[in-house]
């Protein structure tokens with residue numbers, strides 16, 4: 001069974017983009033390293049065949065910073081099957097009043113929010129794979 005692709009946006013000027021990227025790395029490098037992997041969004045957007053090949057027809061989870069949904073739109077255009085979409089900005093709504101940091105550095109609160117967010121996405125990876133094996 002192929003790994004679930006978990007793909008963050010490339011947000012660079014806002015804390016939400018940093019949160020999206022750090023969250024995905026936590027999922028693909030730590031919590032779900034045997035069952036999930038990431039693909040560089042810029043590589044997908046530029047139309048690289050090998051990057052597109054990796055996601056075409058595969059279960060994907062997108063993690064965007066904000067409502068612009070750059071990852072979700074690009075993954076969908078490239079033929080990935082989006083099974084779940086997340087946005088860091090929504091995650092912040094569960095932590096009103098907390099300062100997550102800046103575009104370049106997370107605060108201690110920011111890292112805690114990222115840990116919680118990553119746990120949620122990792123649980124979704126497990127759920128999707130269980131669903132796929134039931135339907136196999």
Ligand code: SF4
Nearest residue numbers: 009011065066068070
């Ligand atoms: S989804 Fe928002 S934060 Fe992410 S790359 Fe697009 S505009 Fe930037």
